[in-house]
Amino acid sequence: METLVFLFSFTAIGVLYAMNTIPEFQEPxxxxxxxVAVLVVVFLFYFLITRGNRPKDLLFFVFAEFCFTCVIDLISALEYDGIISGFMEFYQKTGEPYLGTSYAIMMCYWDGxxxxxxxxxxxxxxxxxxxYRSLGLVWAGSLCANMSVFICGIVAGKYGSEVRPAFWLNFLFLLMPVWGAVTLFTRPKDRPLIGGYNAQQAQSMKLIWRPMDLVLVLLLLAAMTFTILRGLVALDSPLEACAIYLKHYEPYLKDPVGFPRVMMLHFLFYGLPLLGAFVYGLLRPGCTWMADWTVFFAGAMIxxxxxxxxxxxxxxTTAPFRIPHDVFWSVLAANLLYAVTPILVAMRVRNNPYFFLKISYFPGQTGLPNSEEKDTKYKDK
Known part of the structure; x- marks a missing residue:
């Protein structure tokens, strides 16, 4: 089925070419x-070809539909970068002109x-x-962050006065991952939440004896500081540190397109509490929610x-808003480390989850068992 979806998605190229060559199709x-009609037709196509063996998971239709739009986004990015031509000129003029911004081009590459x-x-x-629950949470976090920043950035930035009818299609791509995230969070977990001896042993160790967790806590605290600093810059804080950072390190935060500023506010109001929660989860044993939320946030952050x-x-991006040459590598390193930190936390939780499990005690048991034995209560499905 994935092969059929892959091949059918490229019919989007024909649709774009037809719209680009027929003037009547280029009115807002x-x-x-x-x-809307194309999205309906694509849905009906998959609905009809699966009628003999209907997928029990309704998200199948969302994924198949969005594969089609991924090709459109990839074509858009390639055309704006001058790699191809003749497919999206009409959309650049009367569809969504903000797709020509540097942020939107990179967003389209990621989607495509x-x-x-x-x-x-x-x-x-x-x-x-x-x-596919974990992979689904990565996708949900990624697309939720993608579309929430994109939609808010359009209306809050310099393109807020150039909103065209096609803008409203973006809300479908925001609502679907939100629904997908709720669906995936409420499904049974891929792994059990109960641990035995190994979980007891892991949870009896203080942070000082868990060097990997100690490093992650320090990285998370640094990420929280970085989040606060850039959030205050986005809020036009008069603090000298904010003015210095904006002028000498990341002037892109004040690019009038609006996307960088909105993203920093998203990190400040939504990312900062999650980063703090992850610090708590690495300090407090038995936080079973870490397995899901670290994966979701890692998808959003990357x-x-x-x-x-x-x-x-x-x-x-115009020259005044690019990273200054003398601090290029330090700013790039800081941003890469900021992106990698939630991924490292998610990998830590997934690869060695005993610290984050609930412990099942034997009747009358106090402390650890006298003899070490395999943890039979924790198995991958």
Missing amino acids: YVILGIG IAHFVMYLMMISKITDRKA QCQWSHIGGSLHSR
Whole structure:
């Protein structure tokens, strides 16, 4: 099935070419109408071809539908970068002109490549009746962050006065990952939440005897400081440290397109509490929620930082807002470390989860068992 979805998604190229060559299809409201009609047709196509063996997971149709739009986003990014031409000129003029910003181009590359691969992998797992909960949470976090920053950035930045009818299609791509995230969070976990001897042993160790966790806590505290600093810059704080950082390190935060500023506010109001919660989860044993929320936030962070770093380096960003040459490598390193930290935390929780499990005690048991034995209460499905 994933092969069929992959091949059918590239019919989007034909749709774009037809719209780009027929003037009647290039009016703003016509673009909106055709966009809705195409999405309906794509859904009906998958609905009809699966009628004999209907997928039990409704997210299959979301993933298959979004594969089609991934190709459109990839074509958009390639055309704005001058690699191809003749497909998106009409959309650049009367559809969504803000897609030509450096941030949106990098966002479209991420959607056209990373999300496309995720969709195909999840469709394959649905077809084979395998679990994909963790991968699904990465996707949900990535697309939720992607679209919330994108939509807010459009209306809050310099393109707020140039909103065209096609803009409203973006809300579908925000609502679907929100629904997907709620669906995936409420599903049974891929792994049990109960541990035995190994969980007891791991949870009896203080932080000082867990060097990896100690390093992660320090990285998270540094990430929280970085989040606060850039959030205050986005809020126009008069603090001298904010003025210095904005002028000498990341002037891109005040790019009038609005996307960088909105992203920093997202990190400040949503990312900062999660980073603090992860510190708590590494200090307090038995936080079973860490397994899901670290994965979700890692997906959001890697997407945001990809678009932010790429946007600040892209040629479409005017020179005054690019990273200054004398601090280029230090700012790049800080942003990469900021992006990697939640991923490292998520990998830590997934690869060695005993510290984050609930402990099942034997009747009358106090302390650790006298003899070490295999943890039979924790197994991968």
